Amino acid sequence: MRKKTMADGILGISIAAALASAPFQESSLAAGALFHLSFAASVGGFADWFGVTSLFRKPLGVPFRTSLISKSRDKIVAMARDMVTEEILSERRLKRLLVNHVPSAVVERWLKEHRQELSRILTDGLEAAFSSLHEEWLWQMAGKSLSALLPAIDWAAILASVMLSFKKYEKKEALSEALAEEVRHFLQDEFTLEEIGHIYHAAWDHYEAHGPLHFHRLFRKAVKDRDEEFIKGIQKKIFDLADTLTHEDSEVRKALGEKYDRLLERLSTDSPWKQELNRKISHMAETVLEEKGKDFFLEAWRVHHEELAGLLAEKILLYAENMMEDEGKRRRFDAWLLSMALPHVKEIHEAVSSVVEKKLSQYDGSAMARLAEEAASEEVAAIRMNGSLFGALLGLAFFAAGVMI
Secondary structure (H helix, E strand, O other): OHHHHHHHHHHHHHHHHHHHHHHHOOOOHHHHHHHHHHHHHHHHHHHHHHHHHHHHOOHHHOOOOOOHHHHOHHHHHHHHHHHHHHHHOOHHHHHHHHHHOOHHHHHHHHHHHOHHHHHHHHHHHHHHHHHOOOHHHHHHHHHHHHHHHHHHOOHHHHHHHHHHHHHHOOOHHHHHHHHHHHHHHHHHHHOOHHHHHHHHHHHHHHHHHHOOOOHHHHHHHHHHHHHHHHHHHHHHHHHHHHHHOOOOOOHHHHHHHHHHHHHHHHHHHOHHHHHHHHHHHHHHHHHHHHHHHHHHHHHHHHHHHHHHHHHHHHHHHHHHHHHHHOHHHHHHHHHHHHHHHHHHHHHHHHHHHHHHHHHHHOOOHHHHHHHHHHHOHHHHHHHHHHHHHHHHHHHHHHHHHHHHO
């Protein structure tokens, strides 16, 4: 914009100087030189202004051979398309570009630079895909898969693995003591005198109703007066048992440990029992699945499908990153991508040509000329200033030659 102002100023000053000095050009040598210099500068500047302006619009309203860009719109579009597709991005160059710029390196760099945005896009895409799934269909597919999967699961092996892991757990003693402490508190809290009394009397009532040959009545009469003593004794035995649970060397703990080891061994060696255990657990799981599986699954799906989308998106990105870090996988990825891309270079080339043509076709001739004029305004102003300068020099030179002759 500054150069345009200067060019307009030079042209205006030249015209004003020529008009002002014209009446006095014969009066003195200086006046004549000023007139010829300013007049030639005016002609040169005006000629260049008219010439360059004719590219973009109609200067002074003259329609003949002006507004050249607007009138040549179709030729310019074709020329730009050919320049891009035949010179800048020819088919040969596209192939060389694909081969020389290793695809995996480009993908790895792009992944690192846009990971957060890509994660969001993947999450949104997966979430949209999940949201489009019909819940009834989703449960049918999941339910069928689970029903087919349950009988094939080796529940005994899973249980044995968990028990073995617990047995080898470094802090199992602390965990065992904590569990034993909880059991002790439970026994001492639940088995109060009142509760034990209810159980004790209920047992005697059952014995009186079903005992053999009425001997129970005689025995009951013999101990009835000692009910409170027996109830307190039972409670004390329960409390003593609860206390021994927290002692590592107690008989109860040892007995439980031996049973634990026998169960673990049976889970590993007793094939018929393992098959029966697997069958029972699978049947229980199928029953739960039929009764409550659908509601549980759909509720969990509604609550967690967004979280699942994010998790899957992260897994996909991690898989891609790990693949890029493995040299062998990178080479295979490059070979695969090139094998997919190279046969379609011609289509890519045609697509580039179509994009360029479509993009330029959005502009009519006037808009294209206006954009070109705005883009080249500084260069156009420089041409105009050069025209005024060289015109002034030539005018002065011709005046000097005339004086000398």
